[in-house]
Amino acid sequence: MVPLGLAFGALVVQSGLDWWWAALSAALVYGGSFEFLLIGMVVAVASPASIAVAAFLVNARHVFYALSFPLERVRGRLAKTYSTFALTDEAYALTGTERSRTWSGPRILWLQFFMHVYWAGSATAGALLGSLIPDGVTGLDFALTALFTVLALDAIRDLRGDLPTPVLALLSAVAARLLFPEQMLLAAFALFTAGLLARRVATGRRPTRA
Incomplete structure (x- = not known):
């Protein structure tokens, strides 16, 4: 979460946006793959309708995550609401293992909360430090693809x-x-x-x- 967040924050600044865009997006949107896409759409001044459609298509996979995510272990309406909001690929990958079947609701909730903090904090740090990265450096947007590759390899090993x-x-x-x-x-x-x-x-x- 931290290296990916740093890359996202740096990419925000290198795209010509202010650093606080990274902090605001990481805290309120909190959708890694869509946030990388959102940078280009904001820079291109895309319409709100286009952004909404893109958000739906990219995040529609969460509908399938909900089929097996252990939300029933999380108690309380507010806690369930936040857990649903914070259901990311990484949280789903960690709660879908054999070992996690005994995890309690508070542990799942704290896991999601700290992931959120890691993402928001590292994205903000990456944006603040982004000006130090030379303009010739490319490939920061590939960080998300690299993360999914690692998650896929780990999933295959667990099969x-x-x-x-x-x-x-x-x-x-x-x-x-x-x-x-x-x-x-x-x-x-x-x-x-x-x-x-x-x-x-x-x-x-x-x-x-x-």
Whole structure:
């Protein structure tokens, strides 16, 4: 969270925006992949409607996260509201492991809170230090792709020989890219979910969760 937040903050400043854009976005938007996209849209003066559609398409994957995220362990309306807001890819990845099945609601909530603090704090620091980075440095926007690559590799290791699951995920991504290039992320998640359900029906067992 910290290296990615630093890269985001630096990218905000290098894009010509004031440093407080990074702090405000990290605190209130708190959607890493969409925030990277939002920088370009703000710089290009995109319409509010375009930004809203982009936000929906990029963050629609959270609908699928909610199917297995342990929100029922979090007690209290306010706590549940914040936990829903703070449901990120990293929080989902950590709460979806075998070890996390015994975690209590407060532990899950504190995990999400500290991730939020790490992201907001590092984004602000990156923005304040961004002016020190030479203009010739490129590739900061690739930090998010690198993070997803690491999360994918860790998920594959946790499958313990369950090869069909990552193969199904790869095929879903390729099919979505070819058939629905404008809505690839949402289509890939839908195809992957449908494939897992079909596999469950066909094999009569619950597939290992990545």
